[in-house]
Amino acid sequence: MEKYNPTKIKRTCIRAGASREDADQIVKQVSARVKNGTSTQEILYMTLALLKKKVPSVGLKYDLKGAIMRIGPAGFVFEEMIAQILQEHGYTAKVHSMIKGGSGVIHEIDVIAGKSVSSQSGIESNIKYYSIECKYHNSPGIYTGLKDVLYTYARFLDLQDGFKKGYGPRFDQPWLITNTKFSPDVKQYAVAKGMRLLSWDYPRGESLPELIEAKKLYPITMLKNLDSNTQGNLAKANIIFCKTLIETKVEKLNQKTGISIRKLNEFIEEARRIIQ
Known part of the structure; x- marks a missing residue:
């Protein structure tokens, strides 16, 4: 259980x-x-x-952490969510690929992502x-720990070996993503091994909620x-975000989901209030 931190509550409310x-x-x-x-x-x-009493629309946005925890209980929707977030930020992304490692x-792979890397001259190259x-948790206060980062790195090494043997595609870096937080030893290990991490509060400036809020996802x-x-x-129709709900024609949503147009219009109106 995390220790109560009033400064953290204030910072979250302001954010x-x-x-x-x-x-x-x-x-x-509080x-x-x-x-x-x-x-x-x-x-x-x-x-x-x-928060809801003070500013109703603010209260909705504060519930982002809880909203992500309600997409479960399984993690497959979270994996699709991560893929779509990365796509909005300029990556290619594909979920649930089966790839043979060097061990056989x-x-x-939860998500395979790719992005052009700029050279020192600013020109995009390879x-x-x-x-x-992706490590998904549907309750707060749970850390993603060392065994997860060890597994992620070990699998990356096997995938690299598989590429050398012609079994699968090239991977340049492993990436561990969670909707909660990492323990300190995870961060230490990831830095030592050159891994990428993404969590609720890491890395600063490009954490999961910051990536979401930047694109109103x-x-x-x-x-x-x-x-x-x-x-x-809605999830079966690949509607994970309020933004997608708003941008999709209501008649198409009705055909894909079987949800009444009246109900869909109510959801769309509420979604507009959330992303404004």
């Missing part, structure tokens, strides 16, 4: 769009209610409730390819009246 004055008031109220043993999830719900073992492992699970059955129907 969600609350004023400093409102953020200070929320921190004061701090007065927190006791020894109060879980991270309880603090999250407490803060979210106060077939690996299922493409750098990443083998990506808020998940549909931020919609307050979305039940699990409707969410599943």
Whole structure:
């Protein structure tokens, strides 16, 4: 369980769009209610409730972490989400590829991503390819630990060996991505081995929520009246983000999902409020 950090609560509220004055008031109220043993999830719900009272639209955006945790319970939607986020940021991305390693073992790669690398002169040259492992957690306060980064790197080495033997494509760097946080030893190991990491708070300036917010890629699970059955129907139609929901013609959504046009229009209107 993470130790309660009022500075973190304030920073999160401001990042969600609350004023400093409102953020200070929320921190004061949350701090007065927190006791020894109060879980991270309880603090999250407490803060979210106060945010919604202050500024409803801000409250919706603060729920980003919870919304990602509601896309589960399995991680396959998270993998598709990561692929689409990377595509919005200029990568090519493909999910669930089966590739033979040098050992002869077939690996299922969560996401294969590629991006052109600029030379010192600023001219784009060759493409750098990443083998990506996604670690999804549907409850807060869970760290992605050392065994995950060790596995990711070991598999990358096997894929490299497979490329040398002509079994599969070239990979230049392994990448471990999670929707929660990494333990300190994961970061230390990744730096030593030249791996990329992406988590809720790392790397600073290009963390998962920052990549999401930069392109307004808020998940549909931020919609307050979305039940699990409707969410599943939208996911099957590859509608993961509010932005995609808005950009897709309602008649096409109706055909793909079986959701009534009236209900879809309600979701679309709410989605517009979230991404504004």
